[in-house]
Amino acid sequence: MAYNWDWGVFLQPTASGDDTYLGWMIYGFKMTIGLSLAAWVLALLIGALVGVLRTVPNKWLSGIATAWVELFRNIPLLVQLFLWYFVLPELLPESLGNAYKQSNPVVQQFLAALLCLALFTSARVAEQVRSGIHSLPPGQKNAGLAMGFTLPQTYRFVLLPMAFRIVVPPLTSEFLNIFKNSAVCSTIGLLELAAQGRQLVDYTAQPYESFIAVTLAYLIINVVVMFGMRWVEARVRVPGYIGGK
């Protein structure tokens, strides 16, 4: 295959003259990290709450939590993104919707992407948390209640401290996934890492250099997350219990 390699392309000024192509990649890198971390924090909070609610005895609460999980888990990520970005503003009252649509597009794209990723991932986190709670022997909950703890106290002091430790490894996968899923947001024009990579291809006609750079950037993110989570796992493990020594 006749291909004209040119790694120097990253240092060239961009066609619009505002930056170098490397600058674009760094902007995309920051956008991916900012978006994914923000979405991850939201997903953890919502997911933990929903996951706990799925295991409580109250039928209404667990029903709502189940509906939440099934809704956000079963609609494809891309469809959810389009719903947040294209459909939601149309449902607002017209004047408000128009004002929103005329606002800064990056803010609009970021908000839609954030909501989409956070809620999609929250459903998955909720399932991990639920499975963590269910993996504990039922005796633990009964023991907590027998000790005179209320149900919330039993969750807080007996069940959740163990359940969260158990689900650290599957949560690591979700954490890695959220970075990779964020690439979907390039479809609404958010200039994150994947979008910048594609843009570089368009502007420089050097697809291989661009995609290799993007791949390496994702690899760096994932390696950092993986080692970070391994460190967390080691830090929080309980000696003599699951995963402990």
Added chain:
Amino acid sequence: MNKTCTRFAVTALTAALLAAPAFAQETGTLKKIKDTGTISLGHRESSIPFSYYDDKQQVIGYSHEMMLKAVEAVKAELKLAKLDVRLMPVTSANRITLVQNGSVDLECGSTTNNLERQKQVAFSDTIFIIGTRLMTKKTSGINDFPDLAGKNVVTTAGTTSERLLRKMNEEKQMKMNVISAKDHGEAFLTLETGRAVAFMMDDALLFGEMAKAKKPGDWTVVGTPQSFEAYGCMMRKDDPAFKKVVDAALAKAMTSGEAEKIYQKWFQQPIPPKGLNLGFPLSDAMKALYKAPNDKAFD
């Protein structure tokens, strides 16, 4: 070395040299097409009226018909009784790679021939010349590019318009918010839903998007063209034999008046999907092109 051996070597060498030109015409893409009996064509999905799907998901359009002219020529050149055509949809972002890696042998859609792309791929004779302009709502009050200052403007990612728009924004400090949509369809959706006040793109494509709009009469194309661009068919670089066949077929279509008929069919008569007539007159640049086909880029 004895005499017989030398003579043998000379004979072999002469034979090889004589045989070489006979094989030379079928190397690269032509050889691949002959060996496999298949030609792989790249097309667009929503570049109206150049290359797009009609309501039966068939690929149609001006560029597509021009491409089929080239396919006929390839078939005749290789003296093939049967040539299978494999159609592959491409996007602005992947088309160059797909041509380079051999997935696509020839791509005619709405691809601008420019010098950067020429480093990676080769272009056939130009099949169309466009100007980059703006589409906006008739009631928007936008008449030309300076009116866009401080507004949201959409364009399609990976196009020359995107480049020009960002450059203009930077140089003239216009404080526009440039939205880069994935494809022309999505860019127009952004305009139609009021996210942007104007859509900058190749004029012919803007007319094409208008043809798809819910109310075509609400929209208009305005503004001084910011650039002229030559659309060509893309193929692999350094394959002069294949390029020669394609160029000859396109040039023949243009000089014989066939191309003008195809032009009338797609730009001056009702076209699918809505039966709208784009009413896009043949420009002077296009007339000159049809008289003297060439493969020159504008930048």
